[in-house]
Amino acid sequence: LKYLSTFRLYIIPHGSPPFKEEYSNINVSNDVFSLLNVFSFSPTHLQASARFALTSKTSKPLINAFNQIPGNETEKKTTLDQALRSVLGDQIHKASCDDYLSLIYLSIDAVTEGICSATTPFLLLGDVLDCLPLDQCDKIFSFVEENVSTWKSNSFYTAGKNYLLRMCNDLLRRLSKSQNTVFCGRIQLFLARLFPLSEKSGLNLQSQFNLDNITVFNKNEQESTLGQKHTEEKEEGMEVEEGEMGEDDTPAPCSIPIDYNLYRKFWTLQDYFRNPVQCYDKFSWMTFLKFSDETLAVFKSYKLDDMQASKRKLEELRASDGEHVYFAKFLTSEKLMDLQLSDSNFRRHILLQYLILFQYLKGQVKFKSSSSALNDDQTTWIEETTKLVYQLLREIPPDGDKFATMVEHILNTEENWNVWKNEGCPSFVKESDELTRLWNLNQDNMEACKSDSREFMPSLDEFFAEAIEQADPANMVEEEYKVVRNPNYGWRALRLLSRRSPHFFQPTNQKFKSLADYLDSMVSKLAKELPDIPSEEIKTGEEDDDDNGDNLLKDSNDSDKLVTNQQMDDIAAKLGAQWKMLASHLEMKAAELREIETDSEDVDMQAKLLLVAWQDREGTQATVESLITALNAAGFSQIADGLNEA
Ligand SMILES: *[C@@H]1O[C@H](CO)[C@@H](O)[C@H](O)[C@H]1NC(C)=O
Ligand SMILES: *[C@@H]1O[C@H](CO)[C@@H](O)[C@H](O)[C@H]1NC(C)=O
Numbered sequence: 001l002k003y004l005s006t007f008r009l010y011i012i013p014h015g016s017p018p019f020k021e022e023y024s025n026i027n028v029s030n031d032v033f034s035l036l037n038v039f040s041f042s043p044t045h046l047q048a049s050a051r052f053a054l055t056s057k058t059s060k061p062l063i064n065a066f067n068q069i070p071g072n073e074t075e076k077k078t079t080l081d082q083a084l085r086s087v088l089g090d091q092i093h094k095a096s097c098d099d100y101l102s103l104i105y106l107s108i109d110a111v112t113e114g115i116c117s118a119t120t121p122f123l124l125l126g127d128v129l130d131c132l133p134l135d136q137c138d139k140i141f142s143f144v145e146e147n148v149s150t151w152k153s154n155s156f157y158t159a160g161k162n163y164l165l166r167m168c169n170d171l172l173r174r175l176s177k178s179q180n181t182v183f184c185g186r187i188q189l190f191l192a193r194l195f196p197l198s199e200k201s202g203l204n205l206q207s208q209f210n211l212d213n214i215t216v217f218n219k220n221e222q223e224s225t226l227g228q229k230h231t232e233e234k235e236e237g238m239e240v241e242e243g244e245m246g247e248d249d250t251p252a253p254c255s256i257p258i259d260y261n262l263y264r265k266f267w268t269l270q271d272y273f274r275n276p277v278q279c280y281d282k283f284s285w286m287t288f289l290k291f292s293d294e295t296l297a298v299f300k301s302y303k304l305d306d307m308q309a310s311k312r313k314l315e316e317l318r319a320s321d322g323e324h325v326y327f328a329k330f331l332t333s334e335k336l337m338d339l340q341l342s343d344s345n346f347r348r349h350i351l352l353q354y355l356i357l358f359q360y361l362k363g364q365v366k367f368k369s370s371s372s373a374l375n376d377d378q379t380t381w382i383e384e385t386t387k388l389v390y391q392l393l394r395e396i397p398p399d400g401d402k403f404a405t406m407v408e409h410i411l412n413t414e415e416n417w418n419v420w421k422n423e424g425c426p427s428f429v430k431e432s433d434e435l436t437r438l439w440n441l442n443q444d445n446m447e448a449c450k451s452d453s454r455e456f457m458p459s460l461d462e463f464f465a466e467a468i469e470q471a472d473p474a475n476m477v478e479e480e481y482k483v484v485r486n487p488n489y490g491w492r493a494l495r496l497l498s499r500r501s502p503h504f505f506q507p508t509n510q511k512f513k514s515l516a517d518y519l520d521s522m523v524s525k526l527a528k529e530l531p532d533i534p535s536e537e538i539k540t541g542e543e544d545d546d547d548n549g550d551n552l553l554k555d556s557n558d559s560d561k562l563v564t565n566q567q568m569d570d571i572a573a574k575l576g577a578q579w580k581m582l583a584s585h586l587e588m589k590a591a592e593l594r595e596i597e598t599d600s601e602d603v604d605m606q607a608k609l610l611l612v613a614w615q616d617r618e619g620t621q622a623t624v625e626s627l628i629t630a631l632n633a634a635g636f637s638q639i640a641d642g643l644n645e646a
């Protein structure tokens, strides 16, 4: 069958038993060959059923046909898979999108009915998309998008995810990144919906840059149409060059003095955004710094006028019918420069590029080489410039403030993704054995929550019994030993009163100096109301501590017991100077050992510090059992035995 799935496309459409000679160059065993012979008889019948199923829009005829053909389940499924593909093959040059979609629907039904392989709908989709022109692929893809829940369901996801990924990549390869931006975006969005958040296949894991994205501009000053005047001479403002705009076009007059120098410096900066690593080179950095300062100075001195910008924006919106125009590359014609510099969107693009670059330069990136570090001057400059850039963004109309805030928010979120990547893209699903165990204690968790054993709130008489007893002068309990003086008790008493006693909410004119005084008065009120309690039943506050259910988690299994402080003291005393032998079995780092040694001279203390450090690190995993394992491994079996018996 493995061979079969590779060759069936070729073999079965012949409609007659294949001839062995045809495959003499392929190493097909005789068994496989006889299988092929059996199969080649049935597809025509099945194809007819599939066509009938298509016209009648139900999968019934297919199920019937399926039951009639010979062979076991797998063989029959393979046959039907092939029949469906053949029907598609016959249609491919004459049918409409809807016909293809019906066929794919039929195959989805067939998968649900269990009569064809789960991969078939994807193979069919792939075939269709491969054969159709792009405008029709668009329609088919809408169907793929709308049925994302089907693809994600159990019966399809595993079988289809790789097919879908390949299909999407094939489509992306055919599409133009600059002309089919919307379709490309839809494909990306679809993939984002299909795959889980932590899926790594589309990730730029090594944080590589798109070095091919070079921004071309006129580097030859001689060929420039821009003046080469010095900035000083142009303070008055520069006239728009003749012939730059069409006659009907009346752009906002631009007062920014543009010469070839500014043009060159401005576009040279793009190279740093393309490949930020250059910034770590001393000389490149100097250039970057100089050009940036000049460019930003231009942005700073020539602000965009609110009125003018909003008007342009409105016109743009009207002209583009509300649709935003996106260019995958900057247009770098000299003639456009003044228009660009007075365009709010364009300025935003450039400023945002700065922020992205700075984030990279400052950030922790796993794949940055160790030489890629900023010096103090660079850090200071970046900090100042970041502030400047944000300020400039805020000043760009319309809605500058909103835009800047949004950008800041997005870049902060990006930081989280960087951290996630640095940590090796851990899954977002948190596994917890303990939680899994707790969930499975009872079949019905709602029922388990309602059970009496989950009722941890004591009754008033239980809780206050001791306080009432102590309040009785006959018992002669000294003030300082009363439980109401215990802040812990007081806190719990207040909580309990608020839940169980109406007294808590009654307004009173009495003023209490302390919580204990207040509780005293409450206790005397309660004493009058509550039934007498025999004193054997009285519980102390300390014992109550154990009633809060934590122990359910800890003591449920002896071997899960945590190492106690006492046990650590005992072991430390026994280990003494030999503690270092244990250290490596507790996976302590050399740095931690050095720290322990500097913290104390006393070897017993050092041994204790080691155990504490281990316990801090392991948390709930710092069990007696794992300590015993480590002790045994380090050759301290006697100490381990001592711990075992305890
Ligand atoms: C390529 O560079 C342009 C600037 O010219 C930038 O806007 C765009 O995002 C870059 N594209 C990629 C894929 O890096
Ligand atoms: C207690 O833990 C041991 C070892 O981890 C395990 O074999 C045993 O099944 C556990 N017992 C219970 C009741 O969970």
Ligand SMILES: CC(=O)N[C@H]1CO[C@H](CO)[C@@H](O)[C@@H]1O
Pocket: 142, 143, 146, 147, 148, 149, 150
């Ligand atoms: C299950 C599901 O979402 N099916 C949808 C697949 O796409 C078509 C349209 O292309 C919808 O009509 C279905 O509801």
